[in-house]
Amino acid sequence: MTAKIINGKDIAAKKKIEIAQEVKQLKAKGVTPGLAVILVGNNHASRTYVTNKQKTCEELGMYSILIEMPEETTEEELLTKIKGLNGDTKIHGILVQLPLPKQIDEKKVIEAIAPEKDVDGFHPINIGRMLTGQNAFLPCTPYGIMVLLEESGISLSGKHAVVVGRSNIVGKPVGQLLLNHNATVTYCHSKTKDLPFHTKQADILIAAVGIPNFITAEHVKEGAVVIDVGINRNEEGKLCGDVAFNEVSEIAGFITPVPKGVGPMTITMLMYNTVQSAKQSIE
Ligand code: GUN
Numbered sequence: 601m602t603a604k605i606i607n608g609k610d611i612a613a614k615k616k617i618e619i620a621q622e623v624k625q626l627k628a629k630g631v632t633p634g635l636a637v638i639l640v641g642n643n644h645a646s647r648t649y650v651t652n653k654q655k656t657c658e659e660l661g662m663y664s665i666l667i668e669m670p671e672e673t674t675e676e677e678l679l680t681k682i683k684g685l686n687g688d689t690k691i692h693g694i695l696v697q698l699p700l701p702k703q704i705d706e707k708k709v710i711e712a713i714a715p716e717k718d719v720d721g722f723h724p725i726n727i728g729r730m731l732t733g734q735n736a737f738l739p740c741t742p743y744g745i746m747v748l749l750e751e752s753g754i755s756l757s758g759k760h761a762v763v764v765g766r767s768n769i770v771g772k773p774v775g776q777l778l779l780n781h782n783a784t785v786t787y788c789h790s791k792t793k794d795l796p797f798h799t800k801q802a803d804i805l806i807a808a809v810g811i812p813n814f815i816t817a818e819h820v821k822e823g824a825v826v827i828d829v830g831i832n833r834n835e836e837g838k839l840c841g842d843v844a845f846n847e848v849s850e851i852a853g854f855i856t857p858v859p860k861g862v863g864p865m866t867i868t869m870l871m872y873n874t875v876q877s878a879k880q881s882i883e
Pocket residue numbers: 695696697698699720740741769
């Protein structure tokens with residue numbers, strides 16, 4: 601069996617057309633959705649992500665600003681900047697690129713963002729709303745995964761989803777969203793004993809561990825849906841996921857590649873959330 605490839609780039613392109621249409625409609629009403637991205641310090645990967653976010657805003661006709669702050673920025677300086685953006689009516693979404701330099705408390709920063717502008721979906725209020733099934737900004741990568749599953753016609757109700765990884769950004773929230781869609785959810789992590797025993801039971805397997813080629817054929821049930829959230833570099837410096845793609849695609853029913861899998865969906869859902877925020881600002 602050879603798995604069907606879930607092409608995140610194509611699905612993202614389709615979603616972006618819909619989002620651009622919404623941007624147009626909002627502009628006709630006098631509102632241009634605006635995103636502020638704050639980049640603190642010199643993290644190379646962060647700079648690449650931020651540049652891509654800016655480019656996508658432009659492509660969709662949105663307004664965006666990039667605020668660059670030096671590595672030695674104090675927590676207070678960053679909090680003051682966020683307060684200013686909370687009150688800026690041209691800005692509907694605020695994203696502080698993580699990780700932050702060590703002198704800054706990430707939790708304090710996330711809590712300083714007005715929940716109605718928290719398009720990353722990281723604020724405890726949005727997390728709590730998501731947990732209780734209320735209207736909330738959903739974190740972009742987990743949300744993107746849900747869209748990939750939906751667009752691929754994969755039903756979730758009663759399915760066993762196994763999430764490998766328990767980060768606040770991906771693992772924990774994606775499990776919650778799967779649960780909200782009536783999947784039976786198992787979380788696995790670095791302390792899990794006999795990982796293949798658990799992952800072999802998965803109808804839907806989410807790999808979000810950040811270790812190249814960690815999930816191999818021995819972890820996967822025949823016909824399973826395998827979602828690879830990893831963005832790693834292998835020994836040759838080539839981009840690769842958490843899943844050993846070649847061997848797992850022989851067994852899985854569906855699989856996301858890296859690149860062109862989950863990655864393009866993250867930025868797309870950020871744009872989607874920003875547009876929803878702009879819409880809500882005039883409701
Ligand atoms: N760093 C890695 N992923 C993300 C993300 O989704 N949002 C933010 N703000 N920082 C990140």
